Amino acid sequence: MSYPSLQEYIKKIVDFKPVELDIITRCFRERKVAKGEYILRRGQVCRFEGFVTQGCFRIFITDHKGTEKVLYFAGRQWWVMDIDSFANQIPSELDIQATEDSILLVISREHKERLYQEVPKVERLFRIMSQKAVVAWQRRLIQNHTMNAEERYSHFVTNYPEIAESLTNKLVASYLGITQEFVSVIRKRRSINKD
Amino acid sequence: MSYPSLQEYIKKIVDFKPVELDIITRCFRERKVAKGEYILRRGQVCRFEGFVTQGCFRIFITDHKGTEKVLYFAGRQWWVMDIDSFANQIPSELDIQATEDSILLVISREHKERLYQEVPKVERLFRIMSQKAVVAWQRRLIQNHTMNAEERYSHFVTNYPEIAESLTNKLVASYLGITQEFVSVIRKRRSINKD
DNA sequence: GTCATTATTTAAACTAGTTTAAGAATTTTG
DNA sequence: CAAAATTCTTAAACTAGTTTAAATAATGAC
Numbered sequence: 001m002s003y004p005s006l007q008e009y010i011k012k013i014v015d016f017k018p019v020e021l022d023i024i025t026r027c028f029r030e031r032k033v034a035k036g037e038y039i040l041r042r043g044q045v046c047r048f049e050g051f052v053t054q055g056c057f058r059i060f061i062t063d064h065k066g067t068e069k070v071l072y073f074a075g076r077q078w079w080v081m082d083i084d085s086f087a088n089q090i091p092s093e094l095d096i097q098a099t100e101d102s103i104l105l106v107i108s109r110e111h112k113e114r115l116y117q118e119v120p121k122v123e124r125l126f127r128i129m130s131q132k133a134v135v136a137w138q139r140r141l142i143q144n145h146t147m148n149a150e151e152r153y154s155h156f157v158t159n160y161p162e163i164a165e166s167l168t169n170k171l172v173a174s175y176l177g178i179t180q181e182f183v184s185v186i187r188k189r190r191s192i193n194k195d
Numbered sequence: 196m197s198y199p200s201l202q203e204y205i206k207k208i209v210d211f212k213p214v215e216l217d218i219i220t221r222c223f224r225e226r227k228v229a230k231g232e233y234i235l236r237r238g239q240v241c242r243f244e245g246f247v248t249q250g251c252f253r254i255f256i257t258d259h260k261g262t263e264k265v266l267y268f269a270g271r272q273w274w275v276m277d278i279d280s281f282a283n284q285i286p287s288e289l290d291i292q293a294t295e296d297s298i299l300l301v302i303s304r305e306h307k308e309r310l311y312q313e314v315p316k317v318e319r320l321f322r323i324m325s326q327k328a329v330v331a332w333q334r335r336l337i338q339n340h341t342m343n344a345e346e347r348y349s350h351f352v353t354n355y356p357e358i359a360e361s362l363t364n365k366l367v368a369s370y371l372g373i374t375q376e377f378v379s380v381i382r383k384r385r386s387i388n389k390d
Numbered sequence: 391g392t393c394a395t396t397a398t399t400t401a402a403a404c405t406a407g408t409t410t411a412a413g414a415a416t417t418t419t420g
Numbered sequence: 421c422a423a424a425a426t427t428c429t430t431a432a433a434c435t436a437g438t439t440t441a442a443a444t445a446a447t448g449a450c
């Protein structure tokens with residue numbers, strides 16, 4: 001029960017001793033999540049951070065019209081949580097749902113706090129991880145600001161082919177911030193231009 | 196030369212001893228930046244992190260059409276850098292320019308690395324700061340996904356009144372992802388509705 | 391397996407926001 | 421303080437993407 005996938009991921013970021021790696025990964029527990037199941041609902045306080053070892057999750061918000069907007073997908077080796085709710089212990093505005101049968105390694109707030117004290121170098125791990133997250137968000141905003149819908153679609157399917165293929169057009173549309181009908185138009189345009 | 200504004204900011208996040216606070220702040224140097232001056236140009240590698248004690252900066256990207264898109268404004272007590280370029284030491288796609296006469300406390304990559312070794316608790320400081328940055332980016336994406344242009348405008352001027360007042364409509368437009376002409380339309384609509 | 395649900399495509403009418411252009415107001419600079 | 425440059429406003433024509441609707445295809449549930 002040492003979660004090799006998580007250990008591999010951590011080792012790439014900070015050079016821990018085997019015993020430290022063991023302490024860290026033992027703070028996580030494995031959770032199987034069926035396709036369609038929710039691991040966070042709007043209004044709840046997010047009490048976990050999750051590392052995806054199998055499958056995929058959608059993190060989305062529902063606007064005042066009732067339309068669901070996907071902020072991001074978390075595939076293998078991604079982290080999934082509402083960091084705003086988790087860090088500030090406030091009710092989440094987000095829902096998080098498995099888009100496939102998935103396996104998640106989860107750590108609770110209490111375990112994480114204890115871990116910071118037992119292995120201070122873990123601060124460095126999460127510092128670097130958070131920085132990577134900032135970079136990812138910054139890139140996403142840049143894409144939204146500098147590409148039109150068709151360019152964003154192309155970018156997504158070429159950069160995340162496995163995730164894109166596992167998703168319905170409706171979910172891809174929701175991530176790109178457009179309608180599923182317009183995704184259909186884009187796909188048609190692309191299939192014509194390929195010839 | 197102890198930079199009280201920076202010390203106040205840091206103390207709110209992590210409880211350092213006075214001597215540690217001193218070591219930390221001494222790694223920064225003050226830099227005055229005139230309105231209009233650039234502290235980072237597209238193509239350069241970002242070699243600093245800056246803490247704004249006075250004034251304001253715009254962090255923007257130029258799209259393929261030559262239109263400048265503001266990712267965010269950094270006012271007092273904000274951090275300013277291109278974290279993607281700084282962390283990965285790659286050429287930046289961004290420009291950073293002072294929108295007013297400003298004062299910045301800057302730390303170099305080398306000083307920062309040394310600081311992590313001298314005062315390991317600094318990892319915690321930057322871990323928490325990075326998490327706050329992630330929260331800010333997440334909120335910004337949510338706003339872009341769930342609000343129309345007029346709602347985003349209202350949200351910006353009510354949440355950042357001092358920054359909004361110091362900026363031209365053109366810069367506000369660029370931040371909101373709309374044209375300056377449409378900002379004019381929104382402002383007129385709002386002034387009519389007030390009566 | 392069949393029925394029901396959900397996803398996809400297509401197309402026409404529509405709208406939020408853009409583009410272009412030109413005059414008025416403000417700011418910057420020498 | 422006057423000239424030059426930039427910003428702001430207004431409006432008409434335009435367009436990227438939405439909405440509505442209806443038919444078809446695919447998926448899931450019992």
